[in-house]
Amino acid sequence: MPEYVVTVAKDLEDLIPVFFRNRQKEVEALRAALTASDFEQLRQLGHRMKGVGNSYGFAQVSTLGKQVEDAAKTADRVAIDACIAEYAEYLANVKVVYE
Numbered sequence: 001m002p003e004y005v006v007t008v009a010k011d012l013e014d015l016i017p018v019f020f021r022n023r024q025k026e027v028e029a030l031r032a033a034l035t036a037s038d039f040e041q042l043r044q045l046g047h048r049m050k051g052v053g054n055s056y057g058f059a060q061v062s063t064l065g066k067q068v069e070d071a072a073k074t075a076d077r078v079a080i081d082a083c084i085a086e087y088a089e090y091l092a093n094v095k096v097v098y099e
Contacts, residue, residue, distance in 0.1 A: 004094040008057045013098050019056055023091055030068065030084045034077065042072035042080055049087075060090055 008016060026045060033041040049065025064087045071079035 002093060004060065004090060005097060006058055006060075006094055007097045007099055010098045012056060015056070016096055019052075019058075020091065022052075023061065023087075027084065027088050027091065030080075030087070034080055034084065037075075037077075039072045039075050043069050046070075046072055058094070060094075061087075064090070 026049065030042065030045055033045065046065045046067070046069030050062045050069060051065075053059060053061025053063070053065060064083050068080055068083045071083065
């Protein structure tokens with residue numbers, strides 16, 4: 001199982017637990033939207049991921065967000081499902097280092 005290490009500014013340390021709780025909720029929202037075939041909601045969620053990931057130094061969240069957003073535009077269920085699985089796996093294995 002891969003381990004991802006992300007270095008985050010020390011002054012964001014208090015915000016990171018909330019950031020991760022919100023990302024977990026996002027995974028559930030993505031799954032629900034995919035189940036409902038709500039590609040507009042998936043596009044919006046992907047767009048939000050894209051913005052929030054880089055803001056906190058989690059480039060992988062932004063990368064996956066862009067992939068979800070792009071796949072939602074073409075209603076590519078298989079690609080979205082793969083992104084959601086990768087996102088959940090990433091969140092379960094990411095380690096944060098503060099400096």
